[in-house]
Amino acid sequence: MKVFKKIGWLFFIGLLLVVVYLAFNFVTFGSKQITAQSITPIRIDKSAVENFQKAIKIQTVSPENSIDFDSTQFDLFNTFLKESYPMVDSLLEKKVFNSYSFLYQWKGIDPSLKPIILMGHLDVVPVIEANKTDWRREPFGGEIKQDTIWGRGTLDDKVGVISIMEAVELLLKEGFKPDRSIYLSFGHDEELGGEAGAKTIARYLKEQGVRAEFVLDEGGSIVRGLIPGIKKDVALIGIAEKGSVSLDLTVKLEGGHSSMPEKETAIDVLATAIAKVKNNPFPAKITKPMKGFIEQLGPEMTFINKLAFSNQALFEPLIISTYEASTSGNALIRTTTSPTIFNSGVKENIIPLSASATINFRIIPETTVAQVKDRVKNLIADDRIKITLGSFNSEPSKVSNIDSFGYQKIHETIAEIYPDILVSPYLVIAATDSRHFEEVSENIYRFATITINPENIKSIHGLNERIPVQDFENAIRFYVQLIKNGTVKS
Ligand SMILES: [Zn+2]
Incomplete structure (x- = not known):
């Protein structure tokens, strides 16, 4: 009896310790949000919206096939920028790369200060002809209906380019003089990988010895109603982005007639290999950007979520299984596996000699392309299958710090422009042009001043892309304020 009593007590004390430990972590898990006084919104001239409409109308499409590239549209866009932003055009130094990408330099007063670089891209993805009738407004019409501007590029990414240009023009008109230099970098082929645009610009800056402060x-955006346990809007600042690799798998075996099949055919071998890779997902991992997300947003969450996030070490399996439950959550915690192409066979009664397939992987930070390839090779463990790297591969980006000057200034500016918003670091699952700038700055951030909600989340690269006029105007206010916060010596 006595022994049981003792065990009972030990159990009770153990439980009490766990509760105290959880409670301590919960209570000390305080808010890390920067509190900033929100500023009175500056007046935005109606010409800004008109300029934005003009920009949407110019069809700077990056086509699937390079033969469909329409250079006249890009020339038009160049003319549009010159005419609409005369102060930027005359006062900033402009360099052109591969005919259609631009780098502007606004020289600061103090050359000892590192410059900042604001980026955007001029190109948009095509509007698929067959889907045109599903657009409720003309995709390149730039129409305004119910205080919303419609068209391809309103979210991705003409809003970035135009609000940056408007902000700089406005500051020049005011006679503002930055202490720190500002570069505006606009690539014209982001949707195709950014080789001719951003990559070339970054190489030039590196050659010039430019090291940017940030x-x-x-890449990131303001999300509304998309993060479980949080009611407020959240500004997600990408501090890293995933890499991408495609592996081509090929197998060549004896063919023959389908009436006398060998035990294994090329199709069987390849199908088995793909099933193996697919059934053995990459391990889940909470990488640095997601750790930052948990630490910055956890304190703002409702009880249960906050309890789990404040005790990350203990609840990691629970946190991971919660993320795994959705496709978007799953993409944040692991290198994902997507077979995208499978080719074999020509006739219904002929066993094909060969089969080939492609699997695309999106790689989380701290994993490499080589590691992905090795793991796949080991999983398949079949010498009959040749595994080669596809043509478009990129390593995951480095992870930028959140205690840097740049992150702090971006955070502060968001808090000033958007009242009652939360800010958090994040992992961007798509690719951006900024990945080409790793040798120009170690502080690379990805945040676009657009609001993403359950209604418009699929409109980027999809149908009915649109933005409320107010969001566009706030984007200009954001850049005006960011330039002031980020380039004036305090
Ligand atoms: Zn984009």
Whole structure:
């Protein structure tokens, strides 16, 4: 009896310790949000919206096939920028790269200060002809209906380019003089990988010995109603982006007639290999950007979520299984596996000699392309299958710090422009042009001043892309304020 009593007590004390430990972590898990006084919104001239409409109308499409590239549209866009932003055009130094990408330099007063780089891209993805009738407004019409501007590029990414240009023009008109230099970098082929645009610009800056204090590109956004346990809007600043690799798998075996099949055919071998890779997902991992997300947003969450996030070490399996439950959550915690192409066979009664397939992987930070390839090779463990790297591969980006000058200034500016918003670091699952700038700055951030909600989340690269006029105007206010906060010596 006595022994049981003792065990009972030990159990009770153990439980009490766990509760105290959880409670301590919960209570000390305080808010890390920067509190900033929100500023009175500056007046935005109606010409800004008109300029934005003009920009949407110019069809700067990056086509699937390079033969469809329409250079006249890009020339038009160049003319549009010159005419609409005369102060930027005359007062900033402009360099052109591969005919259609631009780098503007606004020289600061103090050359000892590192410059900042604001990025955007001029190109948009095509509007698929067959889907045109599903658009409720003309995709390149730039129409305004119910205080919303419609068209391809309103979210990705002409809003970035135009609000940056408007902000700089407005500041020049005011006679503002930055202490720190500002570069505006606009690539014209982001949707195709950014080789001719951003990559070339970054190489030039590196050759010039430019080291930037920070770089800000698209990638993150303001999300509304998309993060479980949080009611407020959240501004997500990408501090890293995933890499991408495609592996081509090929197998060549004896063919023959389908009436006398060998035990294994090329199709069987390849199908088995793909099933193996697919059934063995990459391990889940909470990488640095997601750790930052948990630490910055956890304190703002409702009880249960906050309890789990404040005790990350204990609840990691629970946190991971919660993320795994949705496709978007799953993409944040692991290298994902997507077979995208499978080719074999020509006739219904002929066993094909060969089969080939492609699997695309999106790689989380701290994993490499080589590691992905090795793991796949080991999983398949079949010498009959040749595994080669596809043509478009990129390593995951480095992870930028959140205690840097740049992150702090971006955070502060968001808090000033958008009252009652939360700010958090994040992992961007798509690719942006900023990945080409790793040798120009170690502080690369990805945040576009657009609001993403359950209604418009699929409109980027999809149908009915649109933005409320107010969001566009706030984007200009954001850049005006960011330039002031980020380039004036305090
Ligand atoms: Zn984009």
